[in-house]
Amino acid sequence: MRKKGRFGAHGGQYIPETLMNAVIELEKAYDHYKEDPDFNRELNTLFNEYAGRPSRLYFAKKMTEDLGGAKIYLKREDLNHTGSHKINNVLGQALLAKKMGKTRLIAETGAGQHGVATATAAALMGMECVVFMGEEDTKRQALNVYRMRLLGSEVISVTTGTATLKDAVSEAMREWTRRIDDTHYCLGSVMGPHPFPTIVRDFQSVISREIKEEIMKREGRLPDAVIACVGGGSNAMGSFYHFIEDRDVKLIGCEAAGRGIDTFETAATINTGRSGIFHGMKSYFCQDEFGQIAPVYSISAGLDYPGIGPEHAFLHDTGRAEYVPVTDEEAVNAFEYLSRTEGIIPAIESAHAVSHAIKIAPKMSRDSIIVITISGRGDKDCAAIARYRGENIEE
Amino acid sequence: MSRIKKAFENKKAFIPFITCGDPDIETTESIVNEVIKAGADLIELGIPFSDPTAEGPVIQAANVRALKNGITTDKIFELTKRLREDTEIPLVYMTYANVVYSYGSERFIGKCSEIGIDGIILPDLPFEEKDEFSDICKEKGVDLISLIAPTSRQRTAMIAREAEGFIYLVSSLGVTGQRDRIDTDLSPIIKTIKENTDIPCAVGFGISDPTQAAGMAALSDGAITGSAIIRIIEEYGREAPAHVGAFVKSMADAVHSA
Numbered sequence: 001m002r003k004k005g006r007f008g009a010h011g012g013q014y015i016p017e018t019l020m021n022a023v024i025e026l027e028k029a030y031d032h033y034k035e036d037p038d039f040n041r042e043l044n045t046l047f048n049e050y051a052g053r054p055s056r057l058y059f060a061k062k063m064t065e066d067l068g069g070a071k072i073y074l075k076r077e078d079l080n081h082t083g084s085h086k087i088n089n090v091l092g093q094a095l096l097a098k099k100m101g102k103t104r105l106i107a108e109t110g111a112g113q114h115g116v117a118t119a120t121a122a123a124l125m126g127m128e129c130v131v132f133m134g135e136e137d138t139k140r141q142a143l144n145v146y147r148m149r150l151l152g153s154e155v156i157s158v159t160t161g162t163a164t165l166k167d168a169v170s171e172a173m174r175e176w177t178r179r180i181d182d183t184h185y186c187l188g189s190v191m192g193p194h195p196f197p198t199i200v201r202d203f204q205s206v207i208s209r210e211i212k213e214e215i216m217k218r219e220g221r222l223p224d225a226v227i228a229c230v231g232g233g234s235n236a237m238g239s240f241y242h243f244i245e246d247r248d249v250k251l252i253g254c255e256a257a258g259r260g261i262d263t264f265e266t267a268a269t270i271n272t273g274r275s276g277i278f279h280g281m282k283s284y285f286c287q288d289e290f291g292q293i294a295p296v297y298s299i300s301a302g303l304d305y306p307g308i309g310p311e312h313a314f315l316h317d318t319g320r321a322e323y324v325p326v327t328d329e330e331a332v333n334a335f336e337y338l339s340r341t342e343g344i345i346p347a348i349e350s351a352h353a354v355s356h357a358i359k360i361a362p363k364m365s366r367d368s369i370i371v372i373t374i375s376g377r378g379d380k381d382c383a384a385i386a387r388y389r390g391e392n393i394e395e
Numbered sequence: 396m397s398r399i400k401k402a403f404e405n406k407k408a409f410i411p412f413i414t415c416g417d418p419d420i421e422t423t424e425s426i427v428n429e430v431i432k433a434g435a436d437l438i439e440l441g442i443p444f445s446d447p448t449a450e451g452p453v454i455q456a457a458n459v460r461a462l463k464n465g466i467t468t469d470k471i472f473e474l475t476k477r478l479r480e481d482t483e484i485p486l487v488y489m490t491y492a493n494v495v496y497s498y499g500s501e502r503f504i505g506k507c508s509e510i511g512i513d514g515i516i517l518p519d520l521p522f523e524e525k526d527e528f529s530d531i532c533k534e535k536g537v538d539l540i541s542l543i544a545p546t547s548r549q550r551t552a553m554i555a556r557e558a559e560g561f562i563y564l565v566s567s568l569g570v571t572g573q574r575d576r577i578d579t580d581l582s583p584i585i586k587t588i589k590e591n592t593d594i595p596c597a598v599g600f601g602i603s604d605p606t607q608a609a610g611m612a613a614l615s616d617g618a619i620t621g622s623a624i625i626r627i628i629e630e631y632g633r634e635a636p637a638h639v640g641a642f643v644k645s646m647a648d649a650v651h652s653a
Binding site for chain 1: 446520570
């Protein structure tokens with residue numbers, strides 16, 4: 001009864017007492033509405049008419065031919081309204097918050113994709129919205145800051161700590177303890193205290209449900225591997241979920257290795273972290289010997305986080321999913337490769353997944369199938385990647 | 396009788412909070428000695444954490460300063476051991492769950508017991524998750540302090556019944572730090588607490604002057620002050636001990652006459 005929201009040893013609710021009733025109420029509301037036909041109808045209509053779901057499963061013919069191995073399909077979450085998978089979770093949570101009588105949404109954001117999605121849902125549903133974003137990220141994702149403001153949200157630049165995603169989460173949690181009554185914390189990934197990892201996973205699991213349906217239609221069988229990038233891990237969890245029971249489908253999460261897992265400038269949690277308690281959950285975290293959370297680094301603001309969702313930690317423990325590191329350089333190469341080869345500019349986050357597919361596809365037989373989730377589109381990253389390549393362009 | 400129990404015996408307690416290692420460990424040691432002289436009844440020693448999600452800007456900044464200056468859990472254990480040689484004042488650690496868990500909960504709590512720490516406060520450890528720590532705490536004779544908040548409502552009785560040492564009643568919503576006034580009506584919460592436990596209950600968060608401290612102590616069994624002390628340390632640095640002493644004396648006097 002006591003231990004809620006556990007994935008093996010991971011998960012739980014490590015939050016201040018001030019927030020406990022808020023998460024208990026959220027859990028109750030979610031348990032009620034997830035079974036409610038009206039709620040699901042409303043959400044499906046939003047998914048379909050507003051977000052543009054189902055998203056396409058695109059056969060990447062040129063990439064497949066170029067790599068000469070497995071057939072490659074791209075799950076095009078980048079084509080969703082607002083340009084990433086984040087909208088799936090946000091529409092679900094915003095609708096739930098509205099049913100709970102909340103009038104204000106707060107959110108953290110790294111790359112700005114979750115912030116933009118939350119600002120969008122708030123505009124749509126007539127709710128107030130405040131987004132917390134690390135100062136460092138407001139610089140590297142300036143376009144998204146403007147988008148959020150345009151959508152009517154307040155963006156608060158967080159200057160504490162490393163001024164990146166983890167600090168944005170901390171600040172959003174602090175704000176939630178200040179103001180609970182009218183405010184829902186729209187957490188953007190499969191992390192934080194229970195019930196968030198479960199709620200976010202369920203709303204994102206539409207990705208794997210669609211992949212499964214579509215690939216069965218097109219190929220008459222399940223894929224051999226599903227590959228997605230992992231920061232907190234929401235697009236990966238959504239991409240994996242309906243395949244967990246299908247033991248023959250390899251599930252591969254791609255972590256941001258930054259400048260390499262043998263350096264301190266990395267955000268590869270599974271590969272370099274250890275068990276810890278932070279941001280409401282027990283999971284793996286990059287930390288020092290005294291449990292101080294490490295100042296992680298990745299070129300990708302969306303993966304630049306020192307932890308990973310508890311269900312991923314569990315999938316790692318049980319060996320059901322594999323988590324591989326991908327460096328900045330490899331991700332940038334893949335970013336350029338997909339743009340050139342398929343005319344699709346992926347988010348730098350998603351490019352981490354593309355990179356790993358480029359590595360393994362040639363070693364697989366021609367009748368095998370890989371699905372890569374393109375979690376978002378890369379327009380937001382163009383200026384930063386140009387800078388990475390030594391070219392200064394005006395945004 | 397435990398040292399914590401004694402601190403509340405026949406009087407209201409004033410409880411100062413000090414971030415260890417801010418600005419350095421020697422200054423922390425002098426500050427602790429000053430606040431003992433000034434009439435503090437129990438001391439909360441903060442072990443800095445990189446990402447203290449329950450703290451406002453003042454204590455966050457103190458954590459950053461202390462960590463930057465190389466403070467570690469082991470150095471704080473050494474400091475505590477030295478302090479314990481000269482004083483019987485109850486000492487409790489205030490830190491975050493990961494600092495304990497990551498060190499090895501058995502090892503950390505065992506160390507606490509060995510060096511004379513009386514209790515541990517972990518603001519990110521609610522009732523539902525406390526067993527993995529409280530079982531070890533019971534075995535080692537260290538009190539795991541429970542927090543109750545204005546939003547606890549139906550949870551208050553449940554938490555109070557299993558509480559140990561003293562109860563840390565959070566005065567109002569939000570993180571630590573100064574507030575102009577505390578609007579929460581704490582009386583009904585304290586009444587529920589008293590109906591469910593005999594252990595004392597002290598109020599903290601946002602108590603920054605003697606009037607507020609006396610007011611809170613009059614309602615409960617004591618008052619806790621952190622950010623107002625840390626601001627003095629921030630301002631005076633190594634010269635802070637005497638200033639902190641004077642401030643704590645004014646707070647302790649107000650609480651003792653409440």
